[in-house]
Amino acid sequence: MKALGGGDVIVVGGGIIGGSIAWRLAQAGAAVTLLDASVFGGEASWAGAGMLAPGGEFVSRSRWAEFALESRALYPAFVAELEGExxxxxxxxxxxxxxxxxxxAEWQDLxxxxxxQAELGIRAEVTVGGLYYPDDALVDPRDVTRALRCACEKRGVRINEQTRVMAVRVTAGRADVETSGGMLSGSAAVLAAGAWSGAIPVNGADGQIAIPATFPVRGHLLGYTLEPGSVGPILRHGHTYVMHRSSGFTIAGTSSEQVGFNRELDSQIVDDIHARAAELLPRLRSAPKPTAWLGFRPATDDLAPAIGRLGDTCLWLAYGHYRNGILLAPATAARVAGEMLAR
Ligand SMILES: Cc1cc2nc3c(=O)[nH]c(=O)nc-3n(C[C@H](O)[C@H](O)[C@H](O)COP(=O)(O)OP(=O)(O)OC[C@H]3O[C@@H](n4cnc5c(N)ncnc54)[C@H](O)[C@@H]3O)c2cc1C
Known part of the structure; x- marks a missing residue:
């Protein structure tokens, strides 16, 4: 067994959630080892569109709606700090x-x-054809994970890719992590393996400890190359949206399937998204053929994230962010790293 130093934290999963937590812990001086079964930022956090849009997600008061608004408010400083570092x-x-x-009928619903939403503090203004949400934003999640990886490396985080975690054993002050490359041990651990988290057995002194189950909700996206600056705000209608990156790359979404971890693109779904998106932005009909990709949203049974300490163990859970993991990353990292450092 490779025993890490007494203050070491092991982060399982190098998506936007694990990466943000590792960065925050390392900024505060913790020695961090991050393990990923594949590559840093290669799964849902690579696939996500990057809408930071509580206006499209939350209608009633809940602690997750408040958390989402908190996280969106943190975004400008989170991005500036990452870029600065x-x-x-x-x-x-x-x-x-x-x-x-x-x-x-749709107008009355809106x-x-x-x-x-006004009760929640989400601003929306009446505009031609619908509602305008002035505070909704977007980010390129691939930029964020690229920057997180760089920030983690600069802060001395050891990143072990192609290292699958098979099981975790925890007590109040010690975490033993069984990986495809051998055993690692530290003083605390974070489980942030996205849609795969619930399948990792967690054992305590008295046997297996139940953690919230996870399942993947697959989603397809399409990307078009348009003239930079040629599309304004994000356009949304139901589950269809079109959003434009500064480079001109324009993303249309999306779909929702429960088919396990099936990575095969479905051409019917691709055609359907293209048709729906072209109704929102007719110029897509004549745009060059889009590229398509998919990813696995990490869902829990109640579709709410599992964030926080597992009982009185030294394991923190940080997974199940479903459709909003890009949005919720800054607040999740602040909460998890804050709790761990306070301890
Ligand atoms: C099509 C689509 C569109 C989306 N659009 C948006 C959006 O507009 N806005 C938004 O906020 N969110 C969006 N999301 C959701 C968002 O992408 C996810 O919620 C978020 O990326 C989850 O991040 P994560 O770090 O928890 O998971 P992931 O990015 O999946 O990272 C988990 C990591 O854990 C690793 N791992 C898995 N098993 C193990 C193991 N046993 N041992 C070690 N490592 C392991 C994986 O290799 C992976 O790198 C979208 C998702 C999809 C699929």
Whole structure:
């Protein structure tokens, strides 16, 4: 067994969640080892569109709605700090979003939604054809994970890729992590393996400890190359959206399938997203053929993230961010790293 130093923290999973937590811990002086079964930032955090849009997600008050608003408020400073530490540019823009109504019934729904969201502090203005959400923003998650990796390396985080965690054994002050490359041991651990988290057995002194189960919700996206600056705010209608990066790369989404970890693109779904997106932005009909990709949103049974310490063990859970993991990364990292460092 490779025993790490007494203050060592082992982070399982190098997506935007594990990467952000590792960075925050290392900034505070912790010695951190991050393990990923594949590559840093290669799964859902690579696939995600990067809408930072509580306006499209939350209608009623819940602790996750508040957490999402808190996280969106943290984003500008999170991005500036990451860029400042690494010199890696991050495409982040508060471009707003337009939620479109096509029928009178949809318009009435939007008005009711606007009234409910006003109670939560989500601003929406009436505009031609729908509602305008001025505070919604977007970020390129691939830029964020590239910068996180660089920031982690600069802060001395040991990143072990192609290292699968098979099981974790925890007590109040020690975590033993069984990996495909042997055993590692530290004084605390974080489980941030996205849609795979719930399948990793966690054992305590008295046997296996139950943790929230996870399952993947697959989603497809399409990417078009358009003239930079040729699309304004994010356009949304139901589950269809179109958003434009500063480079001109324009993303259309999305779909939702429960098919396990099947990585095969479904051409019918791709065609359907293209047709729906072209209704929102007709110029997509004549755009060059889009590229398509997919990813696995990490879901739990109640579709809410599992964030926090597992009982009185030294293991923190940070997974199950479902459709909002890009949005929730800054607040999740602040909470988990804050709790761990306070201890
Ligand atoms: C199509 C699509 C669109 C999306 N759009 C948005 C959006 O607009 N806005 C938004 O906020 N969110 C969006 N999301 C959701 C967001 O991408 C996810 O919630 C977020 O990326 C989850 O991050 P994560 O770090 O928890 O998981 P991941 O990025 O999946 O990272 C988990 C990591 O754990 C590693 N791992 C797995 N098993 C093990 C193991 N046994 N041992 C070690 N490592 C392991 C994996 O290799 C992976 O690198 C979207 C997702 C999809 C699929």
């Amino acid at each position: 690494t010199g890696v540019g991050i495409d982040y823009r508060r471009c707003g979003a337009v939620e479109i109504a096509r029928t009178e 008005l009711a939604r606007r009234a409910a």
